[in-house]
Amino acid sequence: xxxxxxxxxxxxxxxxxxxxxxxxxxxxxxxxxxxxxxxxxxxxxxxxxxxxxxxxxxxxxxxxxxxxxxxxxxxxxxxxxxxxxxxxxxxxxxxxxxxxxxxxxxxxxxxxxxxxxxxxxxxxxxxxxxxxxxxxxxxxxxxxxxxxxxxxxxxxxxxxxxxxxxxxxxxxxxxxxxxxxxxxxxxxxxxxxxxxxxxxxxxxxxxxxxxxxxxxxxxxxxxxxxxxxxxxxxxxxxxxxxxxxxxxxxxxxxxxxxxxxxxxxxxxxxxxxxxxxxxxxxxxxxxxxxxxxxxxxxxxxxxxxxxxxxxxxxxxxxxxxxxxxxxxxxxxxxxxxxxxxxxxxxxxxxxxxxxxxxxxxxxxxxxxxxxxxxxxxxxxxxxxxxxxxxxxxxxxxxxxxxxxxxxxxxxxxxxxxxxxxxxxxxx
Numbered sequence: 001x002x003x004x005x006x007x008x009x010x011x012x013x014x015x016x017x018x019x020x021x022x023x024x025x026x027x028x029x030x031x032x033x034x035x036x037x038x039x040x041x042x043x044x045x046x047x048x049x050x051x052x053x054x055x056x057x058x059x060x061x062x063x064x065x066x067x068x069x070x071x072x073x074x075x076x077x078x079x080x081x082x083x084x085x086x087x088x089x090x091x092x093x094x095x096x097x098x099x100x101x102x103x104x105x106x107x108x109x110x111x112x113x114x115x116x117x118x119x120x121x122x123x124x125x126x127x128x129x130x131x132x133x134x135x136x137x138x139x140x141x142x143x144x145x146x147x148x149x150x151x152x153x154x155x156x157x158x159x160x161x162x163x164x165x166x167x168x169x170x171x172x173x174x175x176x177x178x179x180x181x182x183x184x185x186x187x188x189x190x191x192x193x194x195x196x197x198x199x200x201x202x203x204x205x206x207x208x209x210x211x212x213x214x215x216x217x218x219x220x221x222x223x224x225x226x227x228x229x230x231x232x233x234x235x236x237x238x239x240x241x242x243x244x245x246x247x248x249x250x251x252x253x254x255x256x257x258x259x260x261x262x263x264x265x266x267x268x269x270x271x272x273x274x275x276x277x278x279x280x281x282x283x284x285x286x287x288x289x290x291x292x293x294x295x296x297x298x299x300x301x302x303x304x305x306x307x308x309x310x311x312x313x314x315x316x317x318x319x320x321x322x323x324x325x326x327x328x329x330x331x332x333x334x335x336x337x338x339x340x341x342x343x344x345x346x347x348x349x350x351x352x353x354x355x356x357x358x359x360x361x362x363x364x365x366x367x368x369x370x371x372x373x374x375x376x377x378x379x380x381x382x383x384x385x386x387x388x389x390x391x392x393x394x395x396x397x398x399x400x401x402x403x404x405x406x407x408x409x410x411x412x413x414x415x416x417x418x419x420x421x422x423x424x425x426x427x
Contacts, residue, residue: 003206004061009070009337010260010298011186016119018190019197021063024204024225030056032383033220033229035209038068039368040361041235042192043108043376044383049199051384056227057201058220060208064189066239067368070339072258072288072300074278075109075181076126077151078102080347080365084145089346090396097392099149105370106179108377109188116198118191121293125277126180127157127165135282136173143175153178165275168324174282182278182290185369209236209243214355231383234360235376237368238340244360250350250398251363254343257313258300259321259336260292261328269295272325287320297321297328313338341368345401349375351393359383359390363398 006012032048034041037059045055059065079086079102087095113122130136136156143154157165157174165176193203204222212232213219220227234244238253269291273279278290287301302316313336322329344350344363349371351361359379364371375393382390 004065006062006065006186007070007337007339008335009186009258010292010296010335011069011184013335014184014292014294016187016190018062019194021059021203021205024058024207024222024227026225027228028056028202028225029228030054030202031229032056032231032233033058033218033227034233034235035220036066036235036237036239037063037189037193037203037205038066038235038237039189039192039372040237040376040379041233042189042196043373044233044235044379045196045201046112046192046199047377047380048383049196049201051380053383055196055201056229057196057203058207058209058222058227059203059205060236060239062205063193063203064186066237067339067341068189068372069186070258070337071185071341071369072256072278072290073182073185073298073369074126074280074288074290075106075183075369076280076367077106077177077179077370078146078367079349079371080367082142082145083149084142086348094392094396096149097389099146101374101389102146102149103151103179105372105374106181108373109183109370112192112195113188116191116195118188118195120187120191121184122181123183123276123278124178124181125275126177126182127174127275127277127279128177129162129166129171129174129279129281131171131281131283133172139175139282151179163274165273165277166279166324167272167274170324171281176277180278183369184293212244212354212358214358216357218355218358230357232358233379233383234354234358235362235379237362237364237372238342240362244354246354247350247360247362249400251342251344252401253340254303254366255338255340256300256366257302257317257336257338258298259314259317259333260299261297262332262334263295264297264331266295268327269297272297272327287317287324289321289324296334297325341366345399346396348396349393350396350398351375351378351390352398353394
């Protein structure tokens, strides 16, 4: 079996020590088999190990190989759709329940970083940047609604105050989230994997799952071995491939591009991002950026529906970076990479069962850093017999993309073009 390396990202180049892990060979018997060693899978594994279960994790490549080790590293609370939209779509009771959970993913990250002493450059604070007065009004509306669900960490930012967070002329205001933040995402997932192993969990890398035999004791098969378990948790997200079509026909992989500059003069990056908050703008296809621990600017954006990468990874995002920070015109880009996240038609995560003892969670739709930690824990709760929160999520209707696998990409691109034009026109 080929050894799949990490992509050549800034994160891989600056990662903490990477522990080599074995390929699954022969038969392993356990309580719970987790498919996927990203945030969702490891969050569920940690919860279950803390509650006395035996856990084996199967990873097709390496721990954090997918979106968990490639993303923008931003702790953004909530979901890809605001709670008011969720209330209109699913009813006020379910919106209330999701609102109760909307800050938990960030809390789980901070608790595990502290409990397991994970070195991942955790910094508190996030800023949502607005290009138009309309976007400012929308943020104020979201803030007021979110506060009814107990989120007290939000503050509106006037145009005169933007410079406290971003020294750029592009924005007319925004909103800060004191409960947001940023991390080195690959080091976070590596630290979580190490915690899994300290608690007795087993992680097998380069062990792509080739099939799942359902039954009272399901069997998860790889090229060289198998795991017999009482429960299976499918946590492959955008990297699941065609293993389980009942899941993947309601998900579309979408790529996002990220780049990192050379290390900048500390005084320069302090001037650009004085509060060291992570930033994302309010456009439909948004840009996101932050400082790294070694004073680089890490800047992401762009979108590739269907998981297709552009020929030039920096071609979309570098011009946007220079619109934001024109003083970086002569700055070298040392790293550029992409990664896929799983998008659902509703932009709400999709949870459910393939059998009574085979659960899945995927489709965090761009808000994966926090929601994966929450939903992984909720999968673990369901296995322990506490399924109340799982039942809420699994009751949310998941719809297939119009046009099936053939036309889902062009139809989604058409919708994105429409919303992108609205952003440009300020309507």
